[in-house]
Amino acid sequence: MKERIAGRRPIGIFDSGVGGLTVLRALRRRLPGESFLYLGDTARLPYGTKSPGTVQRYALNAARHLVDHGVRLLVVACNTASSSALPELAAACPIPVVGVVEPGVRAALRLGASRIGVIGTEGTIRSGSYQSAIARLGEGVSVRAAACPLFVPLAEEGWGDHPVTDQVARHYLEPLLQWGAGALILGCTHYPLLRPSLERVAGPGVELVDSASAVAEAVARIPEAAAPSTSGSGAGEVYIHLTDASDHFLRVARMILDGPPRHLEVVHLGEG
Amino acid sequence: MKERIAGRRPIGIFDSGVGGLTVLRALRRRLPGESFLYLGDTARLPYGTKSPGTVQRYALNAARHLVDHGVRLLVVACNTASSSALPELAAACPIPVVGVVEPGVRAALRLGASRIGVIGTEGTIRSGSYQSAIARLGEGVSVRAAACPLFVPLAEEGWGDHPVTDQVARHYLEPLLQWGAGALILGCTHYPLLRPSLERVAGPGVELVDSASAVAEAVARIPEAAAPSTSGSGAGEVYIHLTDASDHFLRVARMILDGPPRHLEVVHLGEG
Incomplete structure (x- = not known):
């Protein structure tokens, strides 16, 4: 590792790109003083359009990189990887692995809606x-997906509050809203x-659930997350590894993290 | 190579995904009876948002794969790779390399517009x-880009004739149209x-230039493209290699090639 991470071992966070920074932000709020190593697989994003086998291979590459860099807990901040590779990641990693789905x-x-x-x-x-x-955890709750x-390209374009996004959201959400989703x-x-845009289209009767803070709560309850700090040195730092240098990532990171990342490195994962 | 390509060596075509099939279609029309080996790097698409260094690395991987499989000429059907990696590809390949830009x-x-x-x-x-x-080849012609x-996600979504695409196109094209682009x-x-959608937004005064048939013409003029056929066996076949199994690719391929591809294989390129 080119840049040694001082002090106690960081919490590892992994996403295909920039989206997982919303989870990093929630984790920093919930666990202030912790250090985090965030890996964005920007050279191979997006994951959402790729086959489960390829997503598993990429996710295992990424997890191995973070484990090799000494993280003590792995947060899979990518929904696609959480959905397609969580058992494989848990089996391959000698540390606790937390996904975003559950x-x-x-x-x-917890919001009590009967239609999600x-x-x-x-x-x-x-x-x-x-x-x-939802079928496993929510009795009597029905779900449509x-x-x-x-949406990812629109978010990447910075059109989170834009008439085009409203129109696209109406197209995608209409069947769920007609059906009567409460969350x-x-x-x-x-x-x-x-x-x-999503709030405008969904309207006041539908609660939007962003899993970032829920993930931060789940992580905080894991004993490894709460291990006693050994040294103040390096605490509270955010280390970012990217597989491709990306101006776009930096722009969004600056926005989400309220400032430019201080420790940034471009890394090659190799093929799994 | 799992599936041997019989007869004379095919023409290789490379794109990050499905877009280059429009070039393959034009080549098949221009050179009927030829065999083609098309490589779509679907595991790592898109290229258009990634750094030049990463695009070069991916393009060299892809070219090596095609050269190893015996293609006698390489068409770089990806504009991003043609723009960022053509000299590197030409230097690395022992066969002629044709990009889409020129x-x-x-x-x-040839359309004679003074503003492109x-x-x-x-x-x-x-x-x-x-x-x-354009600065090199077109005297007195000015250009705006x-x-x-x-546009790529909209094309991938199949929204080529859709009010959302019209709206997005108006946003992107407005400055070029106001400026008076003739092509x-x-x-x-x-x-x-x-x-x-693009024709609707650009209006009748603006010619849209699709480089696919221009590339097919350029390829047909290369001596290696016109090498005498050694055997009828395998002639006229299209072999497709993908780095990720993709239902989406198959859907679009069926549409563009007027039928499902007969020879399809998922391959791993490894890292360059």
Whole structure:
């Protein structure tokens, strides 16, 4: 590792790109003083349109990189990877692995809606991960899901509050709203960036569930997350590794993290 | 190679995904009876948002794969790779390498417009490849370029004739139309799939230049393309290699090639 991470071992966070920074932000708020190592697989994004086998291979590459860099806990902040590769990641990693699906579902169920809508990438929706978690955890709760392939590019374009996004959202959400969804799980870490348009289209009767803070709560309850700090040195730092240098990532990171990342490195993962 | 390509060595075509099939279609029309090996790097698409260094690495991987499989000529059907990696590919390959930029520019110049607009991915536009080819080849011709990041996802979504695409196109094209572009180069092989919306927005006074047939013409003029046939066996076949199994690719391929591909294989390129 080119840049040594001082002090106690960081918490690792992994996403295909920039979306997982919303989870990093929630984790920093919930666990201030912790250090984080965030890996964005920007050279191979997006994951949401790729096959489960390829997503598993990429996710295992990424997890190995983070484990090799000494993280003590792995947060899979990518919904597609959480949906397609969580058992494989848990089996391959000698540390606790936390996905985003179950925390998001638990947060939605706490709202008490009997009809829950889920939106996500093609990979996430096709995997059925949200649908089966709701069936398992929510008695008497029914679920409908919709893949929204244009939402990630719209978020990446910075059109989170834009008439085109409103129109696309109406197209994707209409069937869920007509059906009477009382809560809508944003099953992709990019989607909170579209919140202004999504709120306008969903209307006041539908609660939007962003899993970022639910994931932060789930992580905080894991003993490894709360291990006593050994040294103040390096604490509270955010280290970012990217597989491709990306101006776009930096722009969004600056916005989400309220400033430019201080420790940034471009890394090559190799093939799994 | 799992499936031997019989007869004379095929022409290799490479794209990040499905867009280059428009070039394959034009080549089959221009060179009927030829065999083609098409490689779509679907596991790592899109290229248009990634850094030049990463695009070069991926393009060299892809070219090596095609050369190893015996192609006698390489068509780089991806505008981003043509813009960022053509000299590197030409230096690394022992066969002729044809990109899409110069044929597209020559086709646009033949229309006689004094103001040419170029649209493409962020990577293509940032590279300045079209701008410098027009400056070099077109005396007294001026050029303006616009990156259109949402066009590839819209084409992938199948919204080539859709009010949302019209609205997005108006947003991206307005500055070029106001400026008075007489021709508009579709500097991305996905964009012909958006032609209905693009024609509506550009209006009858602007010629849309799709480089696919221009590339086919350029290829047909290369001696290696016209090498005498050694055997009828395997002639006229299309072999498709993908780095990720993709239902989406198959759907679009069926549409563009007027039927399902007969020879399809998922391959791993490894890292360059």
